[in-house]
Amino acid sequence: MLLNTRHFGEIEIDESKIINFKEGIPGFEDLKKFVVLYDGDETSPFRWLQCVDDGQLAFAVVNPFMIVNDYNIEIPEEIVSSLNIESIEDVMVLSIVVVPDDVSKMTMNLKAPVIINTKNNTGMQVVLDTDMYSVRHYIVEELRRREVNTGAGTNKEEK
Amino acid sequence: MLVLTRKRNESIIINDNIEITVVDVQGEQVRIGINAPKSVSVYRKEIYLEIQAENKKAAEVKSIDLKDILK
Numbered sequence: 513m514l515l516n517t518r519h520f521g522e523i524e525i526d527e528s529k530i531i532n533f534k535e536g537i538p539g540f541e542d543l544k545k546f547v548v549l550y551d552g553d554e555t556s557p558f559r560w561l562q563c564v565d566d567g568q569l570a571f572a573v574v575n576p577f578m579i580v581n582d583y584n585i586e587i588p589e590e591i592v593s594s595l596n597i598e599s600i601e602d603v604m605v606l607s608i609v610v611v612p613d614d615v616s617k618m619t620m621n622l623k624a625p626v627i628i629n630t631k632n633n634t635g636m637q638v639v640l641d642t643d644m645y646s647v648r649h650y651i652v653e654e655l656r657r658r659e660v661n662t663g664a665g666t667n668k669e670e671k
Numbered sequence: 672m673l674v675l676t677r678k679r680n681e682s683i684i685i686n687d688n689i690e691i692t693v694v695d696v697q698g699e700q701v702r703i704g705i706n707a708p709k710s711v712s713v714y715r716k717e718i719y720l721e722i723q724a725e726n727k728k729a730a731e732v733k734s735i736d737l738k739d740i741l742k
Contacts (some may be wrong), residue, residue, distance in 0.1 A: 539723035
């Protein structure tokens, strides 16, 4: 299907890749269908979570494990059963990113990751019952601290 | 809003399948136990509101090239 999007213009969406968020995303509870897109660079930790119900809505998202080495979460049992997760290998975890005008201050939400079962294409944003992780975790600071090679075209020499 | 008075260890039942029990009361703090089907999401309200607000901010992201963002 063709989808008219805010960020990418008109794009072709592979309907078999559509992920169903039966509860929507907090703040956007009525929007249920999303796809994960990437900017032509699969090795980058960044992706877009593009809404299919409303092409104007897309979240920048990031693979949290590529930013925070020791990010360690336990998917609650009710989520495992609600998403029908059978194998951890089917699970994709994404953190929603807030990009302010000053890009160096961008943050990721580690407290409420988006959990996707890629086997049956269902997903949910899960609020973790822990005080270990913040809703606003600074990304650039984290990368500098850990010197993670993000594979996002980052050239360490240029820093 | 419906307001009910309950004592410690007393419960209320909502819709036949959700039970909310006052487990303990100590001064300003009330411990609440919730028995609900797994399909029912239970959140602390202030955290849910914070996640909602954060998602709304995230949705305002401009058309940026994520590939270039860390350069």
